[in-house]
Amino acid sequence: MPSPARLPARRQRRFALFAQLVAVVLAVGAAVTVIAEGPGGRPGAERLAADEISTVPPLVAAPLPPSVSPSPSATVPSSPPPVLRLPGAVPSAGTGAFGYDARSGPVLGRAGELRRFRVAVESGSNEDAEEFASAVHTALAGPGSWVDSGRLRLQQVPGGAPRDFTVYLATARTAGRMCADGGVDIRVGGRPYTSCRAPGKVIINLDRWRLSVPHFVAAKVPLSVYRTYVVNHEVGHQLGHRHERCPGAGRPAPVMMQQTLFWNGCRVNPWPYLEGRRYSGPAL
Template sequence: MELLALVLAVGAAVAVVVDLGGADVGAEVFSGGAPASVPVLAPVATATAASPPVTATTPPPPVLRLPGPVPSAGTGIFGYDDRVGPVLGGVGVLRRYRVAVESGAGEDAGEFASAVEEALAGPGSWVDSGRLRLRQVPGGAPHDFTVYLATAGTAGRMCAAGGVDIRVGGRPYTSCRAPGRVIINLDRWRLSVPHFVRAGVPLSVYRTYVVNHEVGHQLGNRHERCPGAGRPAPVMMQQTLFLDGCVANPWPYRDGRRYAGPPL
């Protein structure tokens, strides 16, 4: 009888161990992402969870213009981005430029400088000619020209002083180039233009265009016309005012070649 009792006691202990092996071992559930790997004593077949379904994500729509009011006037005082930029382009004459933003414009000089650099670096920018290199320098350094971001009121005065009238309907509207000055109108920098917005052209494309257009004037290029309906607009076309059947294009070089239209 004592032997029988001992056998029954051992069997009960084994039964307890088996029961614990089949219990939940505290697996942690993570929201968003695959479940974490945890030790499981139960058979693999009973512990495998179904993979989460793969769902396609829709990319956000492009930014066509920035919301909120745009300052129409600033202090007329400019702050410079004082970084030294990389040399853009491999060979050719080196031209140095500064970048400045008007106080009161509500824009960061460093962010504006980065956007200018991206436009001038390409691929597709003026440095693709193989005859030109560009480099940003600090505000106090020797330079060939300065790229300004100015409120509409200040841009109008600066452009007029350089002999350029940028008014449309009596209000300073476009950007311009005056000798040694590339002047970008804050209204256009934040709002683009209606025909770009209607066509769904991203604000980043307009910004690249306006920088390359006005810097193109600084480099000696004149206005051009649309070469044909449905074709890319030359960067020296006045895309801020019209497209004339062309498609918006921010680059002076396409496929490594200068892309131009008939002279205006």
């Protein structure tokens, strides 16, 4: 074989490239042999020393690409929307007779005159007296209720016990009759619409209790807020408070404002006390 020096220049370049290729193949083969055998020529994968293991970062799951949604089980469920009104037909008339919650409640308020009340639900209204009493308790317990004055205490008593007033839940027809007997006309458009207070009687209209009113529903005010408002409003009448007006656009509505009919620029408010102080508006 002729020496490289005697080959033509073109063949010399080909010879050099061939020699480099052979060298690379031999190097790769040696590396593969070392990796397959491990250190010392022993078969098996290379093992890390004990002090090296702690330096290896843990495996982290790769984030999902933007186009891939996580599985349903990984998502956080959202809160259900508030109940604005109850579904189903509302009885327009009941039997005219009432059943009473037989429980005694705790004394609400820290000081002042104690006034006792009982809770009644009309038969045929498809409502439960204990559930109604619980909602009344929530409204009158506060914080924010009438007992926050520090001069009044309230307590629910059983149906046959001595009391100062009764909170009734009545169908529209019965509520209209009871309110009219007490000198209050609750009709709107010729039909019993609002609730009322007659002497010794706080009368809550079943239509309003289940359906709220259109402007509350349109503003997505929860039914529970309307219920708290209507109880505090009518109990406020029983305690001697009269209707009030909106004190200014954008301000909370006084609880003694007729929020069942309008807001007049005010914001919904179910409480007579805000931040521990009596909140009121101009007399109507």
